Amino acid sequence: MKTTDSRHPGAQPLRPVGIKDIAKALDISTGTVDRALHAKPGINPMTRARVLRMAESLGYRPNLAARYLKSRKHLRISVHLPLEIALFWDSLRDGIRDAAAPFAPTLQVEFRSYPRLGEGDVPLFEQALREGTNGLIIAPGNPATLRSCIRKAARRDIAVICVVTDAPDTERLTAVSADPFTVGAVAGELLSRYLPAGGRLAFFTGWLGTEDHAEKLRGFEASLKSSRSAVRLGPVVEAHDDPREGYRRALKLLKANRDLKGIYVSTVNSLPVLQAAEQEGRLQNLTIVTTDLFPELVEWVRAGKVAATLYQRPLTQGRLALQALHQYLLDGTCPPPRIAVAPHVVMRSNLNLFLDRLPVDSEV
Amino acid sequence: MKTTDSRHPGAQPLRPVGIKDIAKALDISTGTVDRALHAKPGINPMTRARVLRMAESLGYRPNLAARYLKSRKHLRISVHLPLEIALFWDSLRDGIRDAAAPFAPTLQVEFRSYPRLGEGDVPLFEQALREGTNGLIIAPGNPATLRSCIRKAARRDIAVICVVTDAPDTERLTAVSADPFTVGAVAGELLSRYLPAGGRLAFFTGWLGTEDHAEKLRGFEASLKSSRSAVRLGPVVEAHDDPREGYRRALKLLKANRDLKGIYVSTVNSLPVLQAAEQEGRLQNLTIVTTDLFPELVEWVRAGKVAATLYQRPLTQGRLALQALHQYLLDGTCPPPRIAVAPHVVMRSNLNLFLDRLPVDSEV
């Protein structure tokens, strides 16, 4: 029966109640109300309690606009991401930018970049600490080397959020990522379902030493095992995110495994594998699942040569990371320790929905 | 090489430049600057031009906090959605609420409800027009009956956004939805891939007269036709969103079609179909794709009895609708004529990621 939002029991103020209303109701000054609401020193606990109770019963909601206006608490957030691979990281930056836009100029985002994942992130981190910032968004390539940085930040009350990858066992506020185990598991489930007759599958990755990549393999295997299909894991290949190595290894693998029924490329390095398969004339008999989405991959999906690609949604990851950080800096609201983004299953039939999110070569 | 955001060419103000800086630079008053910036009547075009040029060159950015604070331009948005089916619409409301929260109290959202899609939305719409509002978010069950309302709103400069369903050929600002053709097409592609050996598929829907439902069927068929698999469309069933009717029809269908290999239930009314299939002992030989996600469906997915369910992401739809409307009311930024949400493919392996988004029975 209720047709509008319910508020606090008795109070249904037409004009939002402010700090002055509380002051008037208790016949005290606004200064005192402010001190009470913010647990500032130098206030009688009794008074404080009365104010809090009155605020509650009146349904007081602070006017954020006014708060920012006065305090000029220009939050500064520093975002450190690699330049390579541009297509992915640029989308992530876009997601952060978009999410921050509505809060400008209260929220100031500074982007800093370093060449590749894990290369040069430490000096940037230290620079940000020196120059002063309220929060950081980083993608730790090598968590161990960042541990002491994160500790230092925590001691100075600078919040750190990880995106895409995580730095476990550190004081980072949270980590936003497409949970790699799940991503691997989805690939495994798709291939199991796609190949009800069973068969051997190859798994391509970057480095099994990387936590993220290893997790995908675990998820993939878990999925295969729990499926009713007779698919099973065949060769596991590390291509070290290098196209040439990927091509060479894929070629060798295909020649040595004539019975292969499917391939899962769990990193963005899928093109060389596809090219090798095409050159060997094996596409017809291979079901292939890849990772992420970039312009060169589009036609392979459209043609059905790639059965599905698992898109890790960088835009969404960026948005969630920024929102979590902003929220924390604003109210101190702690996000859950991990924020998992559900990967999108991109296939021929829904490909079009994703094309406009693809970063386009701007200018030139 | 750039490591930070680029700004306006020459100007790199440490302290953001405000309206006063412009006034001072031109030795005029802030009032005049304001009139110039907002193209208000009663200002010398020459002065206006000078102000605009100066604002540009100084890199003026309005302080939104201050603007809202003063103008108290409390945007009021009215959201009209059905009560049934609560699980879906409540999620949508949550998405809207969450997206609006950061802008409180500048942005005020009022929720109004009516019993079922298309039943009672017109009087609510008219009430909102009478009481005055800046924008509306609605789910038109029967577009024809709303046409004149939407026209009236447009004439009064009240923006209207459709969610989930659309009211085509009206002045609505945009429509946010999981593009039904694509949803159907994804179901078709999944079933084609899942059943490489081919076979006949049944399609369950609500009313083929509903644009949304008919589109899903078209997408489904298109996908089947363009696939290499030998699957083909069998019986098409309208169950009118009624559980009993769904059950009865499913039972009859299963008995009459022993060769059926797969089923796509394109509305949320999937439970009766599943129960019928289970009772008939046909689950083992049926690949089933359903729609949306609700508590009762979870165990069917987890057990693998439902191969996949296409989640239309009400939370996201709500967020996008609210953001588009807010943006428009703020800057006049027009959204694209249609905003399509990519449906999520929920399967056993990624089910867990979606469980915490499910509306939970609060209190009782």
Next chain:
DNA sequence: TTGAAAGCGGTACCAC
């Protein structure tokens, strides 16, 4: 056509 000044709601500082 323009200038001056009063707030919007909170915060922070000074005086008591």
Next chain:
DNA sequence: GTGGTACCGCTTTCAA
């Protein structure tokens, strides 16, 4: 401990 009040940047009104 508390009250009073100037001020954040912008809009708006009133007077010139």
